[in-house]
Amino acid sequence: MALFLVLVMLGGYLLAVxxxxxxxxxxxxxxxxxxxxxxxxxxxxxxxxxxxxLPVDLPT
Structure with a gap:
């Protein structure tokens, strides 16, 4: 899970997924x-x- 959060911080949510x-x-x-x-x-x-x-703000 920590790796996923690091990927979100470095490259954004879509790249991490x-x-x-x-x-x-x-x-x-x-x-x-x-x-x-x-x-x-x-x-x-x-x-x-x-x-x-949907009017949802997702992290980018």
Whole structure:
């Protein structure tokens, strides 16, 4: 968790999610690479479109 917070501070929320989620899925959840790529792309797309759909201020 501390690594995720450091990534957020250094590169922003989207970069941290793009790095942390695949690493978690591959090593902890033991997901297949195809599942990891699809899940990460969908999650990043949702996080990119969420501020325009809902009036929520997400860290950048």
């Amino acid at each position: 793009a790095l942390f989620v695949p690493a978690f899925l591959l090593f902890v959840a033991r997901a297949t690479p195809r599942t990891t790529i699809i899940y990460t792309l969908v999650l990043c797309a949702v996080l990119l479109t969420l501020p325009s759909i």
